[in-house]
Amino acid sequence: MAALYLPEKITDMGERRVCGDGDTVQRYVDILSDAGFKAVFGDQKNKDVLMDLLNVVLPPHRRVKDIEYSTTELPGFTPEGKSVRLDLRCTGEDGTGFIVEMQNSRQRHFFKRCVEYAAKVYDSGSRRGGGYSDIPPVYFIGIVSADMGFDRSGEEWRDRYISSYGFMEKESHEVAEETILINFVELDRFTKGLEESEGTVEKWCYALKHMWKLHDLPDGLRQTVFERLFEACEIARFSPDKRLIYEKEMITERDYRNILETAREDGFAEGRAEEKVSIARAMLASGMDIPLISSLTGLPEEEIKML
Helix, strand or coil: CCCCCCCEEECCCCCEEECCCCCCECCECCCCCHHHHHHHHCCHHHHHHHHHHHHHHCCCCCCCCCEEECCCEECCCCCCCCCEECCEEEEECCCCEEEEEEECCCCCCHHHHHHHHHHHHHHHHHCCCCCHHHCCCEEEEEEECCCCCCCCCCHHHCCCCEEEECCCCCCCCCCCCCCEEEEEEEHHHCCCCHHHCCHHHHHHHHHHHHHHHCCCCCHHHCCHHHHHHHHHHEHHHCCHHHHHHHHHHHHHHHHHHHHHHHHHHCCHHHCCHHHHHHHHHHHHHCCCCHHHHHHHHCCCHHHHHCC
């Protein structure tokens, strides 16, 4: 039997709560949730929207004209031989690999995790044969809405929300060849209103961050790219099957949030070991990934694996 979906009301303070009679139902998905992100960007019918996002984030020389969706599973990723499933993975027409991940909670060693995922995909390119000259570059794009602990205190980071990391010579900044490049869109640092947002990059940041509480496409975003984005995010346009999957996954995400809230109320925030282990067990039972559980509880991954 399908789970009962209770739509959410959007309040003036930007808060969510379950709707009652006469309330306004949320029109657009929360694209920063796992369920919303996959419903929009994971749908091949919205390939053009994904390409628009990639072209905003990527450097000017790396423009995407077409993409093909690839498997999101990385087999044999862990020493135990377990697989890891990426949020989104696609390949450009020239073979360039793209990984797009949504991260909406703080996670320790997040940068290392991004590099590891990208390196695994890069390695899969080298295994196809043909020599080193044929290994395509891999771009990792992380859309983060939580503080990941990056140092952004310098003046050079003012009004910068997109960053890019890669291999280059320290003094000359020479890039010998494109290999692995890690990119971040840091929505937690973006605080501008729509009227203050200038250019496509800032308007994308605004749309991604605030879409879930909007009731219509704002005048300041009336461009073809954003018209398509909002169309793709409108829940009423989903097919019955797609909507059912989205609603079930949103219920699962709310369960995760409830677990964390219950943990705080029970004194978990004080750091008591017994509560941490108990919560970690509940998260494992819910199907959460071990790295995420480690990030949320502070327990070492090795200890969680033993649970």
